[in-house]
Amino acid sequence: MDDPLFIAGHEFGSRLITGTGGAASLTALEQALIASGTELTTVAMRRADAGGGTGVFDLLRRLGIAPLPNTAGCRSAAEAVLTAQLAREALGTNWIKLEVVIDEDTLLPDPVELTDAAEQLIDQGFVVLAYTNDDPALATRLEQLGCAAVMPLGSPIGTGLGIRNPHNIEMICSRASVPIVLDAGIGTASDAAFAMELGCDAVLLASAVTRAHDPERMAAAMRSGVEAGRLAVQAGRIPRRYWAEASSPGRPMG
Amino acid sequence: MNVTINGERYEFERGATLADALERFRSPSRGVAVALDGAVIPRDRWRETELGTAATVEIVTAVQGG
Numbered sequence: 001m002d003d004p005l006f007i008a009g010h011e012f013g014s015r016l017i018t019g020t021g022g023a024a025s026l027t028a029l030e031q032a033l034i035a036s037g038t039e040l041t042t043v044a045m046r047r048a049d050a051g052g053g054t055g056v057f058d059l060l061r062r063l064g065i066a067p068l069p070n071t072a073g074c075r076s077a078a079e080a081v082l083t084a085q086l087a088r089e090a091l092g093t094n095w096i097k098l099e100v101v102i103d104e105d106t107l108l109p110d111p112v113e114l115t116d117a118a119e120q121l122i123d124q125g126f127v128v129l130a131y132t133n134d135d136p137a138l139a140t141r142l143e144q145l146g147c148a149a150v151m152p153l154g155s156p157i158g159t160g161l162g163i164r165n166p167h168n169i170e171m172i173c174s175r176a177s178v179p180i181v182l183d184a185g186i187g188t189a190s191d192a193a194f195a196m197e198l199g200c201d202a203v204l205l206a207s208a209v210t211r212a213h214d215p216e217r218m219a220a221a222m223r224s225g226v227e228a229g230r231l232a233v234q235a236g237r238i239p240r241r242y243w244a245e246a247s248s249p250g251r252p253m254g
Numbered sequence: 255m256n257v258t259i260n261g262e263r264y265e266f267e268r269g270a271t272l273a274d275a276l277e278r279f280r281s282p283s284r285g286v287a288v289a290l291d292g293a294v295i296p297r298d299r300w301r302e303t304e305l306g307t308a309a310t311v312e313i314v315t316a317v318q319g320g
Binding site: 019020021022023029042043044045046047048056057058067068069070072082085086087088089090091097099206 | 260261279281282284285286287288289292294296297312313314315316317318319320
């Protein structure tokens with residue numbers, strides 16, 4: 001069923017955006033990326049090793065998957081802006097997953113630095129996909145600043161705790177006019193399906209696949225989960241009822 | 255003169271450029287970006303940009319993450 005995702009006017013056939021962090025090897029990563037069907041994949045920017053290669057960059061090029069550089073590890077707007085500028089130069093893309101966190105324990109977005117960085121990067125012509133808290137007020141602010149997508153967390157990065165505040169995610173989705181991508185906290189396929197059922201336009205996940213016992217199989221599960229949730233939300237679920245309602249008419253003996 | 259590339263110190267002749275720094279570091283030329291003293295220098299200016307004394311060069315690339 002043709003149901004493309006549009007971000008900043010760019011069309012994607014898959015609603016699953018994957019990360020590359022945590023994979024045991026480039027081979028395992030490659031198998032998982034192919035199984036996920038993703039067309040957009042995050043990469044981090046780090047110091048190159050002397051005489052080192054550009055393995056992930058080359059892999060994504062070979063697979064025809066668009067790289068989405070992130071600002072992972074940044075704690076201030078200044079750091080994030082410089083990282084985005086380096087990513088644009090290294091990868092030839094003005095897309096950036098903006099991530100500015102407050103500390104290592106929570107890896108939760110710092111709203112003050114995040115909005116500051118978003119404003120600067122949008123001024124500089126970047127397409128900003130902002131990783132944010134599950135806060136409807138902040139999501140609205142980010143959209144008003146001109147972010148191309150708003151990406152609220154389900155729960156902290158790498159926890160696999162799923163979606164801790166579904167009502168907030170639903171509120172964010174219900175009034176957004178840019179794509180909402182559930183980013184972080186996904187543990188298993190039902191979490192991904194749930195995100196889509198809440199109205200998210202896409203799901204971004206990394207550890208749930210790369211750290212699974214069988215990353216390739218989990219990538220396929222996530223792909224199915226996202227598709228199932230999307231189909232379900234389009235199909236329209238039945239209303240919740242307090243009492244049972246028989247699906248068969250009457251009783252056998254009149 | 256002393257130049258720091260990705261946290262390691264290197265000795266260069268006066269007049270050395272960013273392109274020389276990348277070569278010394280055996281950096282790949284594709285898929286990397288370079289900051290000199292905290293400012294990004296576009297690829298087409300690597301050959302003409304001279305390293306100052308005590309310059310700090312950061313060469314970054316995409317790695318698994320996110």
